[in-house]
Amino acid sequence: MTVYGKMEIDLEIRAPADKFHNVFSCRPHHISNMSTDKIQGVDLHNGDWGKAGSVICWSYTHDGETKVAKEVIEAIDDEKNSTTFRVIEGDLMKLYKNFVIVVQATPKERGGSVVHWTLKYEKLSEEVTEPYSLLQFCVNVSKDIDLHHMEQAQAQAQA
Numbered sequence: 001m002t003v004y005g006k007m008e009i010d011l012e013i014r015a016p017a018d019k020f021h022n023v024f025s026c027r028p029h030h031i032s033n034m035s036t037d038k039i040q041g042v043d044l045h046n047g048d049w050g051k052a053g054s055v056i057c058w059s060y061t062h063d064g065e066t067k068v069a070k071e072v073i074e075a076i077d078d079e080k081n082s083t084t085f086r087v088i089e090g091d092l093m094k095l096y097k098n099f100v101i102v103v104q105a106t107p108k109e110r111g112g113s114v115v116h117w118t119l120k121y122e123k124l125s126e127e128v129t130e131p132y133s134l135l136q137f138c139v140n141v142s143k144d145i146d147l148h149h150m151e152q153a154q155a156q157a158q159a
Contacts, residue, residue, distance in 0.1 A: 003097075003123045007135050010116050011142050015149035017105035017113035021081035023145055024103050025073075026050035028058075035144035037061065038137065045070065052076050055088070062137050067091040074100070081105040081113075092134075098122040103138070115142050 013020065023031060026049055029042040040059040047054025057070045070089035075082070082104035092099045102118040117138045119131055 003126060003128075005119075005121050005123065005130060007119045007131065008117065009135055009139060010114050011139050012108070012112060012114055013105075013142060013146035014112045015146045016111075017081045017107040019149055020105040020113060020115060020142075020145060021078070021083065021103075024083045025076045025078070028056060031141065031145065034148035035141045038141050038144065040066070047073075050076065057090075060137075063133055065091075071101075081107075095124060095128045096121045097124055101138070103142075117142075 023034070029044070029049065032039045032041050038061055040061065042059075043057045045055040045057050052073050052075055054073045055070065056073065057068060059066070059068055061067070068090040069087050069092055071085040071087050073083065074086045075084040077083075082102060085101045087093060087096070087099040087101070098121060100118075100120040102116075102120070104116045104118075105113045106116065107113050117135060119135055119138075121131065
C-alpha cells in the first residue's frame, strides 16, 4: 500500500458551472446556509474572500463527528471554474501529511454542469485508510448546493 493517493469523482448538477464555482471560490462562508447538516461554518482567518492565498477554517460534521479544517486557498481559476484548497491544520492532519482538494465545475451543453472533485494526499502511515467517505461528503455537499441554487432559481421565476 502506498502513502500517496489521489481520488476523483464526477457529479452532474443542474446549477450553472459559474454559480457553483462562485460558491467555493468567493463565498464558502455561505455554504453553511446551503448544507446546514454538514457545514456549520466557514471563517476567514487571513486575507480576503475570493483571493488566492487567503486562509479559511471550516467547521463541519463528517462521519458523525464535528471536525475542523484550516485551509489555504491555493488557486482560483475563474476561466476553468476551479478552486484549489490545501489543508494546513485540523482533523485531517492527524492522518495525512499533505491534503489538497480541487473542485471544478464544467458547463454542460444543454445546461447544468459537471462537478469534478479531486483529493490528493499523503498519508502519515500505510495504516491510514483511503478517504472514500470524505469524497462522498464532498458529493453530498455539492448536491445540497445544487438544490439550494435550484430552489433560488424557482423562487425567482415565480416572483
